[in-house]
Amino acid sequence: MKRKHVSIIGVPMDLGQMRRGVDMGPSAIRYGGLQERLTNLGWTVQDHGDILVDMRENAESSTAGNLKNLSSVVTASELLAQKTDETIADDSFPLVLGGDHSIALGTLAGVAKKQKNLGVIWYDAHGDLNTADTSPSGNIHGMPLAASLGFGDPALTNIGGFSPKIKPENVVIIGARDLDDGERKLIKETxxxxxTMHEIDRLGMTTVMKETIEYLRERTEYVHLSLDLDGLDPTEAPGVGTPVAGGLSYRESHLAMEMLEESGIITSAEFVEVNPILDEKNKTGAAAVALIASLLGEKLL
Structure with a gap:
C-alpha cells in the first residue's frame, strides 16, 4: 500500500439481490465524510463518480434461468472492470464502493487483469460461492467469488475476457457464519x-489476521480486500440486506484493518452492501468510512 493516490469508484448496484436501497450505498459512504477523512490522512483523492447501472425496472427482462438480472449485472461489471484496470494503470489505489456484492465480479476482473497471482481477503458473513445450480435464490450477489474462481455461468466467469481471476489457494474468507450446502462442498473440494466465526472466537482476531497475512504474503504478489458490511454483527452494522447474528465486532474489524495497513499487503479494496434504507442514521455508512480510514492509515495515536 505504498501509493498515496486513491481513486473512488461508486457502483450503485441493487440488481444482484432483491432488497431495494443498496444502490444508495456509495452515496451513504460518501456522505459519511470519506473524501475528507482520506485527504486528512495525506492521500490524494480522486472521486470518479458512479458506474452506470440499469434501473431495476429496466433490468427485469435480463433474468436468465436461475440468474436474476443477468445481462444488466454483466454490463455494469464490464464497465467496472475497465475503470478499475485504468485506475491501476494510473498507479492509483482502487477503492470501490457498493452496491451489492455482485460488484466484485467487475472489481476482481479489473484488478486481476494486470495484477497476476492475486490474493483475496473475503470479509463476509457469507461465502458468495454459489452458482446458478446451487443458489437457492438466483441472486448474483451470492456468486461473485465462485465466478471469479471460474465456477458458474460463462457470462459471469468471463467478465473482463478471461477466467479464472484468482486461484482457490489464494483466497481467505473471514467471518463466515452462513454457508449454503453447495458452498460448503466447493470449499472442501477446492x-x-x-x-468462520468459530475459529475467530477460539483464536482471536489478532491470530486470525496474522495467519491470513502470512498465508497470503507467501503465495501472492497483490491482495484485494472485499469487505461486506454484513461481516459485522447487525448491532454494529444494521444497514445491510442480509444480516446474520453473531458477527464480528466494530473493534475486531478495526483491528483487522489496522493490521492489514501495517502489513502493507493490500493493493485494492471494495466495501459493499451498505443499505441506507435499512440503516439507523447512517450508522453502517459511517462504519464503512471508519474502516476504510483504518485500512488506509488512520491510527488512534
Missing part, C-alpha cells in the same frame, strides 16, 4: 482457507 481447499479455500476459511476462518
Amino acid at each position: 481447499g479455500i482457507k476459511v476462518f
Whole structure:
C-alpha cells in the first residue's frame, strides 16, 4: 500500500439481490465524510463518480434461468472492470464502493487483469460461492467469488475476457457464519482457507489476521480486500440486506484493518452492501468510512 493516490469508484448496484436501497450505498459512504477523512490522512483523492447501472425496472427482462438480472449485472461489471484496470494503470489505489456484492465480479476482473497471482481477503458473513445450480435464490450477489474462481455461468466467469481471476489457494474468507450446502462442498473440494466465526472466537482476531497475512504474503504478489458490511454483527452494522447474528465486532474489524495497513499487503479494496434504507442514521455508512480510514492509515495515536 505504498501509493498515496486513491481513486473512488461508486457502483450503485441493487440488481444482484432483491432488497431495494443498496444502490444508495456509495452515496451513504460518501456522505459519511470519506473524501475528507482520506485527504486528512495525506492521500490524494480522486472521486470518479458512479458506474452506470440499469434501473431495476429496466433490468427485469435480463433474468436468465436461475440468474436474476443477468445481462444488466454483466454490463455494469464490464464497465467496472475497465475503470478499475485504468485506475491501476494510473498507479492509483482502487477503492470501490457498493452496491451489492455482485460488484466484485467487475472489481476482481479489473484488478486481476494486470495484477497476476492475486490474493483475496473475503470479509463476509457469507461465502458468495454459489452458482446458478446451487443458489437457492438466483441472486448474483451470492456468486461473485465462485465466478471469479471460474465456477458458474460463462457470462459471469468471463467478465473482463478471461477466467479464472484468482486461484482457490489464494483466497481467505473471514467471518463466515452462513454457508449454503453447495458452498460448503466447493470449499472442501477446492481447499479455500476459511476462518468462520468459530475459529475467530477460539483464536482471536489478532491470530486470525496474522495467519491470513502470512498465508497470503507467501503465495501472492497483490491482495484485494472485499469487505461486506454484513461481516459485522447487525448491532454494529444494521444497514445491510442480509444480516446474520453473531458477527464480528466494530473493534475486531478495526483491528483487522489496522493490521492489514501495517502489513502493507493490500493493493485494492471494495466495501459493499451498505443499505441506507435499512440503516439507523447512517450508522453502517459511517462504519464503512471508519474502516476504510483504518485500512488506509488512520491510527488512534
